[in-house]
Amino acid sequence: MPRASTESGADVPGGRLDTQVIVVGAGPVGLLLAGELRLGGAHVVVLERRTAPTTESRASTLHARTMEILDSRGLWDGLPDPPNDLRGHFAGIPLDLSLPGSRPGQWKVPQFDTERLLGRWAAGLGADIRRGHEVRAVTDTGGYVEAEAVGDGGPVLVRADYLVACDGEDSTVRHLVGADFPGHDARRELLRADVEGIEVSDRRFERLPDGLAIAARRADGVTRVMVHEHGAPAVDRDGAPAFGEIAQAWKRVTGEDISGGTPVWVNAFGDAARQLARYRHGRVLFAGDAAHRQMPIGGQALNLGLQDAFNLGWKLAAEVTGRAHTELLDSYHQERHTIGRRVLSAIEAQALLLLGGPEVEPLRSLVTELIGHEDVRAHLAATIGGLDIRYDVGGPAHPLAGARLPRTPLAxxxxxxxxxxxxxxxxxxxxxxxxxxxxxxxxxxxxxxxxxxxxxxxxxxxxxxxxxxxxxxxxxxxxxxxxxxxxxxxxxxxxxxxxxxxxxxxxxxxxx
Ligand SMILES: Cc1cc2nc3c(=O)[nH]c(=O)nc-3n(C[C@H](O)[C@H](O)[C@H](O)COP(=O)(O)OP(=O)(O)OC[C@H]3O[C@@H](n4cnc5c(N)ncnc54)[C@H](O)[C@@H]3O)c2cc1C
Structure with a gap:
């Protein structure tokens, strides 16, 4: 393959662009991956169908390990002084997230700020981010992989050693390669709206006879409400629910009328749980929501995806620059599929406890009692924060082997x-x-x-x-x-x- 003539790759006759890695999707996962690839010396082209970054609020929580990761690339200072809340929860049951480590807690960062930070960093390192390019076809020849995208200027063909699908929960690439994505669709859902002009009291996770209600007023006066009616099944939707539907559910569960408010953003999310059987298909790899679908309880979806990218970036860069041991790239699937399975299972446990009706109350009481034991609290806090991740790195046994190195002062x-x-x-x-x-x-x-x-x-x-x-x-x-x-x-x-x-x-x- 012609080698790169620029930081992204080389334009070759016939309008084709050659590079080392194609990243599909400039969401947070794709952008972190692109930066990591550049740091490892790989040429990378990011193809993103949106013409501009998203302004949707989406995920707003970064957990301890993600913050350590950003810190280890000098990105902490780029965040706009995020508030931190050590009061977390497990299925709505209060859980203190205090732990030893440099960044414990839940850091409140709107997803668009995270994306802006990562986008600037990746571009600054030389990633070629091409917006307005929708990938419609992927061909893995065994020797290289090609992606066909449609952009403003017509079709674009990009050839690379590897392609990483970071194209979100409805991943086009996942469909194109026919990847096995076992699991189940949503059975229940939470309706969510950011609303202006309403006065309701803040509720963390209020369990009422007919359902669950959550409300939090932001500094700008907008209130985020979330509601689930016990026993209500998930609805197969084409788009977001109407605000009227959310207001009615809120009324049935809380007795309060919010229908006079102005919705700024509405959304519904279910308890679907799926995970790719394999994170690698030949020269095509998957990361983030493209690799796993989970309920975004406790803000774990985004964190799981960012940690996928951080695991993959340096390995793939080593592979395409000829520095990797033969088994290095495959350790990505082994390590991250194992972690993903564990996190998805914990999220499912939380969804059962959170969205269940009166029948789950005895179990909730038991879990509440268990969380009162310091060992259990610390275990759950470390799991949610991603601080207890330990990869199987082989070699001689040692208490540190496979674990993350906590921030260590140097001589x-x-x-x-x-x-x-x-x-x-x-x-x-x-x-x-x-x-x-x-x-x-x-x-x-x-x-x-x-x-x-x-x-x-x-x-x-x-x-x-x-x-x-x-x-x-x-x-x-x-x-x-x-x-x-x-x-x-x-x-x-x-x-x-x-x-x-x-x-x-x-x-x-x-x-x-
Ligand atoms: C409405 C909504 C609300 C959410 N709320 C929360 C929350 O409260 N807490 C939480 O933890 N998580 C939440 N999530 C999940 C969280 O936003 C995701 O986990 C996170 O965005 C995953 O990042 P990603 O980069 O893997 O995928 P995405 O952020 O989805 O990025 C994928 C990117 O790929 C692009 N793309 C897709 N197809 C193509 C194609 N064919 N060609 C080129 N580009 C393509 C998309 O335009 C997009 O920019 C929410 C998600 C949504 C959709």
Whole structure:
């Protein structure tokens, strides 16, 4: 295939554009993926059918792990000082989200702000984002993949090594490749409206005899109401429900009349649950809502998708730039399908408890009682926040292996010289992973070490040593961290690094 002549790819005769990765969809997942691909050195073209970014409010919660991820790419400062609420919930049952870590809680960021931030970042890194381009056909020849899009200037053909479908819950690409998408359609639904000019009291998750009612007034005077009538089935809809339908349901459940308000946005969402059987189909991969459909309870849908993109980006970049071990790309499906299945199952459990009628009350009482136990509370908070994710990274067992590295303060000497930051989060910004050493000689440079130097040669992995007694790393000597912040190998203090480091480097960072 002709190689790229620009950051996105090369125009070849006949009007075809060649690149390394095509991303279909410039939603939050596609944009984060595009940035990650660029950071890993891949050429990327994003094809998006909308001519302008969405202004719909959609998801408004970013959880702890997502915030850590954004922080590790220097994107935290780009968010407009988001409010944080540690008062979360599990199926509407109050759940304190406090946990050790740098960003616990629920950060309130409207989805359009997240998209704006990611879009600017990805474009700034050189991603070629082409709006007004709807993908209508995908061909995987085995040797390359082609996408045909229709744009303002007529049809466009793009050829690449891989294509990633980030085209949302009704994914065109999923239909085009005939991917198996098992699960079930919505059985029940919540009706939702953002309304101006109504006065109703705030309700977090009020369970009334005839249904569930939620109301929250925003600073701008708009009130978001959500309602579900016990026993009401999900409706097969072509578009959004009429505001009158929502007002009537609200009246039946709460007895209050909101029909005189002005709807700013109306929407219905159901408890459908589906997950692709395989996240990879040859040269076509899936991420975000294209890979899994779930009820957006507790704001987990968006977070799950963003974390897919963060797992995939560096692996796919390594693959198309020839740096990847043969099994690296397939670890995307193994890792993220497992996590997705777990999150979808927890969401289904919440949907049953939240939308069920009086028959679920005994179970709700039991769960409320269990949440009163600190172990259970912390477990659920970590699951919702994405902080307990542990990938199966193989290699020797170690308490840190597979887990995310929490933000770790670095020793002043190494932070300034080799890794370029005060914490491990800063040191991950280059997207090249991180090797943490056990400390000792402040001027130690592993690249000049006769044993380590050849191992690290050409891989560009930053090196740092934790600050003395940095929390979380007490039991580790040397620690190797992937670009997405997960530890792939650590050895006990006092052991030499060459024991096991070579294998871990080859597997996760490719041959030197
Ligand atoms: C109305 C609504 C309300 C929601 N509310 C919440 C909520 O409260 N909490 C929560 O957590 N989640 C919510 N979600 C879900 C959340 O918005 C999604 O999880 C999130 O947007 C997923 O991001 P994504 O990038 O995977 O997909 P999307 O954001 O859907 O992005 C997909 C992109 O692909 C583009 N596209 C689609 N087909 C093509 C094609 N053929 N060619 C080119 N481009 C294409 C689309 O235009 C879109 O820009 C809501 C979703 C919707 C639709």
């Amino acid at each position: 002043a000497s190494t932070s300034a010289s080799t890794s370029g930051g005060a914490t491990s989060t800063d040191a991950l910004r280059s997207g090249r992973g991180l090797l943490l050493g056990p400390g000792g000689d402040p001027n130690f440079d592993p690249n000049l070490d006769p044993v380590l130097g050849p191992l690290l040669s050409g891989r560009g992995i930053p090196f740092a040593t934790p600050a003395p007694s940095a929390p979380g790393t007490e039991g580790a000597g040397w620690t190797l961290v992937r670009p997405d912040g997960h530890v792939v190998w650590a050895n006990p203090p006092g052991r030499p690094p060459e024991e096991g480091l070579t294998e871990a480097l080859n597997r996760w960072f490719g041959p030197a």
